[in-house]
Amino acid sequence: IETQNITRVSEFHLLGFSEDPDLHPLIFVLFLSMYLVTVLGNLLIILALRSDSHLHTPMYFFLCNLSLADMGLTSTTVPKAIVDVYTHSTVISYVGCLAQMSLFIIYGCMDDLILTVMAYDRFVAICHPLHYQVIMNPHRCGFLVSVTVVGSLLDSLLHNLMVLQVTCFKDVEISNFFCDPSQLLNLTCLDTIIHDIFVYFIGVVYAFLPMSALFFSYYKIISSILRVPSPGGKYKAFSTCGSHLTVVCLFYGTGLGVYLSSNFSLSLGEGAWASVVYTLVTPMLNPFIYSLRNRDIKGAISRLLSNTVPVPCIWGTS
Template sequence: MYLVTVLGNLLIIMAVISDSHLHTPMYFFLSNLSLADICFTSTIVPKMIVDIQSDSRVISYVGCLTQMSLFMIFICMDDMLLTVMAYDRFVAICHPLQYPNIMNPHHCGFLVVLSFLFSILDSQLHNLIVLQFTYFKDVFISNFFCFPAQLLNLDCSDNSSSKILRYIAAVLFGFFPISGIFLSYYKIISSILKIPSPGGKFKALSTCGSHLSVVCLFYGTSSGIYFDSAVSQSPTNCLGASVVYTLVTPMLNPFIYSLRNRDIKSSLSRLLSRKL
């Protein structure tokens, strides 16, 4: 599954780079999303494979913090890029004449850099919270990686500054991106309903189908794992959601975008035929 994830996302990146027809904002953001998915799953799965082969479940304190930091950077990058892609679809459908000017290369690059900076900020906020804990020599985490929500649950002290930082991180990197996606699609659906012909409505809506599928898969699994780790008392309850979150979702993203997208399929076929 890890190999399929890496190879699938690499094919998306290579197809976008090699085909000049795909040098558009939508595919630029898609290639960055694929890169973030590769990095995201690579922070977790190789260590898990080593643990399975060596029959060891131990990770060092520094290793755990490093894994959590990288995990937060790339998962937040996914979150931000999905929001940016929703904004791109909003501009394309609601303001088609102004789309080339609004989504110019400089603006697209700025949005990706801004997403990366926000991701680093999110990671550092979580590090700041965890580093306030008392150092534990032996701690059992009911997961196969250092999941932030379960690490934060180790804090038994009544630390008001830690709670404030948690709320800030939740609002900045949870509420705002989801609100941006909902607002974009509210505007998109309002504009689509004004299109008189059924064919025009279907064409406009079809450009959002892949993105909507990935958004539902991403937020469905992430909310499931966060709620399970926060509410459930069973140590193995959220493991299924964790596997879907860290393995299945990044693996399915290339299939969702390639199978539902004629441009990606034709570009991949041309790329593979040249290589063969």
């Protein structure tokens, strides 16, 4: 498609699953069912944590925010994809594409940063247990979550500024089922040097630094666990961060896998299905990972489903 001035670009085309129209009914049912499970599962986690005053602790406070980010990430991309598959449409307006990209970056970045904050929380709990209540006080926990929100908003703002200053696009077809930020930037007529500098800057700030903090935290955690003399003590210490480590591996493994694979020749359908893993599958599995491995959460969910009277959740006041 010929390069177009931005004033003439009123819409983009999402080609994620357009090559397989025969699969559209299956995709519709699959996406709708997985989306409902994701929203209900994360909502159940949030309600269970809010209803049990014994779970108003830093770890569950961060988990509550992670569930909110997961629901936001999925709700940003999947409902539009479900409607598109049902109506056999590929069109998204220019404004709608920028809005979807912005929300995707905000919730995706929040996921990334909250997982880093949760790693720090586990580091303090295992490596400095006597000072845990002092270090992870309500004010610091609120500050850490505020930093994740501000950092996510800043990331979204930077991407929007880059796209809005563009005077032309090379194409209007996006080979995914949502407005993927990396693909949208690749469609712009940005100078190569400016594009590369921006990509490397975002990569360092929002990928390398959080991952470095995660690796450092778990290096210290594993070192402390290995110094525990009894096998029972080691298991108990590791079980407190096992769920988080599983979610971290799932989130970063799928996310990095998709973006690293973009350097190779993936077909249109393969790229879209790869994106499904971290935009839908990972947020859907997170509630199961935490609830199945945690007796406290399972107990809170059971009491919630048994019509236990909820306790107002203002963490730090119980």
